[in-house]
Amino acid sequence: MSKCTNESTGRLLHAYEINILTEPEREQFEIHLLECEYSHDLLLVFERQAELLTSSSKVRSLFDDVKTSSTHREPLSDRVKQWLWPETPFVFKPAIAYLLVLLLIIPAYYGVSSHTTQTVSEFQQSIYLSPNRSGSTNLRISDGGNALLTFRYEGSIPEKRYRVKIDSENGRTMYLNDKFSGFDEREIGVLSLDLSGIKPGKYRLVIDDPNSENASSREYLFYIE
């Protein structure tokens, strides 16, 4: 026979072998033994081992030092092992769950981390260009990445397009945007400037309205070092 006729009773087998069943359980199992060839065969196969297990004084002496109280604290390593890898079916072992969580967290962490790093690096330097301080505003290329330049253009209107230009000291245009529409209600514009292609030196940022002849332009000076 390849299968137990009553698995809920058949699981009492080893408890029966080591004589720890209560009398009702024992009777239940013995009746089961009469009807189940599978359990009876298992009992016969392990008969000598079970007999030694229950009757050998040498075997018993092995267990003299085994703690038997539920309050007994097992070594930390055993407790950790028991916690992570208890006697449960494989899929229910906490270690598997923790591993799966880690497998999900690690890529998520690196995704968030790289995104954050990228965002920070884009705006490593954030500088407010003021007419009063324009001559002393420095950006450092050695810091790499992008700079966020904030400036004001009096009379600017949100969403309207203006021209923003950055010229070097020798008149070379390093940046030109004819459709800059980044001004808000407070007439403040924000420009992200990639410093990687710009040499150290003195630069001038010019804002004007190409569609209005009457509008004045605004200039800011800053240094890249």
Add this chain to the structure above:
Amino acid sequence: MSPDYGMSLSDLVEKARSGDNNAEDRLFQILRARFASIAKRRVREKETAEDIVQQACVTVLQKYKTEEFRAGFEAWAYCVLRMKIGNYIQAKSSSRESLDDGTVLDRLPEKSPSDPDLERKLIDCLRKIIKVYPRYARVLSLSYQGFISDEICNRLNVTKTNLYSLLSRGRSVLSLCLETGRV
């Protein structure tokens, strides 16, 4: 279910009751073996166990064709065996080593092992198991102290289901170790 007939003990009884002698022979061959497994765990002496099995089989043979089995043949046959064991125990009740709870003997005899190699292998395996599977070792230790399943569950703060699962796992680990030497 017997390999010869492909049927359960109850099915064999039905066939034997209807006059199938082969089924009856097979029925008592199986019954004798299973009675023996039970009887020798209940009484200490092998010869006594064989006598009890013989007596129980004779009683079953005499009555099984006419008896009504309310709870099934196996339960009835088991009652016959238990009665024979009970009679033996009653007769030996004055002996100081006869009983466990007034009805049965429940410990195997303390005797020197007849298989020292197996004992040595068993000890080696149990040494390993005590380290890697301490809960199983604790159950064994409690069983040596005379505790039964209910008491062991209380002591270890586990349910019966957990205890039997733990024991099944321990038995498997022990069997594997005895075969391969590995835990």
